Amino acid sequence: MLYIDGISLSKLKDELDETLKGRKVTKIFQYSPLSLSVFLGKLNLYVSATPNLPICYIATKKEVAPDKPMSFSLSLRKYLVGAILTGVEQYKNDRILLLSFEKVNELGVKQKVKLIVEIMGKHSNIILVDDDWMILDLLKKFSIEENKLRLLMGGARYQFPIITEKTSPEDVSKEEFDNYLAENTLIQNIDGMGKLTAKYMTDYSKFYELINESASPTLYKENGIIKYGTIVNLPLAGYEEVKFESINGMIDTYILETLNSEQFNNQKRTLAKVAEKELKKNKKTIKNINRDIEKYSTYEKYKKIGDILAANLYSLKGYEKSVTLYDFYENCNIEIALNPQKSSNENLDNYYNLYNKHKRGYQHSVERLETIKSEIIYLESILSFINHAQDKKTLEGIEEELIANKYLKKIIKTKKKKKIAKITPPTAEIDGFTVYYGRNNIENEYVTFKIGDRHDLWFHAKDVPGSHLIVKTNGEEISEETLYKVGELASQHSKVGQGETIRIDYCLKKYVKKIKGAKPGLVIYSNEKSVFVKKG
Template structure:
């Protein structure tokens, strides 16, 4: 997990510097395993979210509050009794353990000053929030754990508090060079695994980062490193830990294909080709990272029904197209029947009654040909029979040609909608896609009573390095808007060649568009296409005035005969997105 001991050290530092010396003004428990503490310090008010959720334990200074339940849970009432109005002395972390302790002074009912610890253990499914008194006894916890649940440690009122030692790991903050070597270089495993399984608070990402900084292959066998490599790795490790000791943190998020990929409180140099965003506050990073993750997860979940409809219809149309193309292949013999009929009309007069075939010369090719005959029919009747078969297959081919074009058009339309689902960022985008599916009969329209006021979805808006506005449609209706409403005749239009994707428009505003803006627009068109994972994508570009909408064409489908082409990388990490509010 990215929420490792080093990230927690960064959080602890931020919480300690921001909150220590303040007073605990309010405590709420919005979720069964979550607290929000309101701390007043230096004339400011801070909300601290503490989550002991099994799937996502967290701690950070939150920018937004949550609604308190009508009736406070028992644990929340207990905390209010012992901690409300208390003085926050310090926020600590033992070594690089995934544990944060809030040291709070508070007067009891007799007026005696007592010190309590609110301990947050961020340990996956074993995460917990525990209130401990000055005698190191557990007062209570947000999750009570008996020996029936865990044989390692009971978390019950009156029990001694201790951090469970479930793994034999060493503290990176105090480890010696000798102990480091004995722990890491004795393992017959990849080096990065030897690091994170030997050192407390190290995640696989940080272990790989240490290897990258040392210039050593993370997958190399730990016990096979040379002596100079071992010494260099330890010195690199010391530099990394010194950054933690001196609180020289650099919170950053790495993005891959436009989505949050990884984060850490130390600079991640192992991803030189990926987009990176740095933060002054680790709380801001965590809030942004998980909010964006949650949004994308929610959008994927909300789009599941639409994806199912699109994929099912695509599969059905694929089978239909395959059958139609097979039937079209069967009609290709129609010309042979026409020629048979013509040859019978020309040479059939010489046939003997009851003949089963006629051998003659095909006067189109001057090659010998054998024409099969029905011996019960005359030459003229056989010719008539062949012309009937020819005409039937000709009518079938004409009908099939039209149907195949329609089926291919449906498939192309559905593939464009599938691409739109991959790009959708919010509910408004999904609603536009839902509307399009309904408009073309793939979904039923909701009745007026079932409709809600729609939030208006907008195309993406980027600013090129030269200051030109670039607009990107996220679905077919937005593509239509970008090209035919936002676009002027002398603006430049970009699209992935022969692939579903976004319309990208550069507003020229009467200026000459420089090459760098062309290159950035091409990269946007490549990234927002079905080929975004390819190393290079062919991009067509042309003036907006060269585009025409076919009569009766689907939304976002255009025709153009004059264009240029370029090869573009689907990489947009350095292109600035404008505020779209």
């Protein structure tokens, strides 16, 4: 969660104003219906109105813009390219930024416009207005029926959202603060105060420090995963703290390392779609194979009929439509259909041919069924790794795996040969033992067969896709408590729901064998023991 309330935004506003004021707009790109970049020289001011993470900050990474520009970006280019950013302001202490621009148009007239960034969850928007606050264009357009509180459409006069009048943080006295605190109404009475900020405001001195001290951009991590990003100093206990010199630096790191990056989510959806499409195709193939198995499973009956005909061949006249003979397999008479246009020997050969054909078809179908089942297990593991991916590097590894196994075509972006990325599986320290685990099947195979020693311990969730784990034991005994902790780590990286109990198998690495001809990461193992853990 990237936490930005009105008070936090005031500090981001100051940093943006100090960094960008006086710079000229050189380029504008719109990446999606809800996100765009305004380049001021080499600085990339990224603005997004996505409901899950509306934001305005200086980004380091450039996203790929579509070949055909979107309409809103064309309006922005018309009014902003070549303009100077003259200042960044905040409306009261609300989550609304006002970016003022000024340029001389083709007629030599000085033109002033504002880009209004409303950072308000699902109601977020980006609106371009002229010097008289008339709307020139906006990112999200609404009809009168959709938004009856204010008119948001081109040509209308811009109106700020209707908000409850509150006291500015700078104007709150100690007496007022103490009353609000006692009544638990800090949020209702102090402008820009968010829930998380209010939670830690235990007295006026802390509130005074919060308002007047410099920004303290911090990421709070748990087991290496970002849980919170804050601009102001909030005492979130129990987390590893990573401090930043700038607010934009913290937001940029948060965006790049979490699931909230639009580019990350797009890549994740693309890869998941590839795996899901292949899964759907293979599951349809399974149905067809099962039909073939049912069709060919009666091949023995043709051999029996052939044997009965062979035993009675001397008594057959030939060219009959059918014949009734004694079935020495079932100890009864049986009527056998024959082709009247063929001789007895030809009918006999026909039944033996049907036997051989159906037997081959049955054996082929059974073998193919096992291959497709193995393929489905592999694809489900791919999908599980995609769903668990929490950074772009992990997705890149999965993408390379899909390309290597010909599920995905490689897109050649440059003539230069791309260096083959070194496989570097992540590690964890548990009770003094180093634990390696894979984030995709290639890493799983590397962890098991390259990193794992014969006498190291190997872990994997039973019968569900997930990571292979290797515990480097160095010959030491591992306690039951440590085994359980490693099992918990295995459950976190497996396809099992939160709160479910799962069986984690473990054995010495020497008992793990790769399946010949199988996809990466598919193994068999023996001499295993198990630990049952609940996924937290």
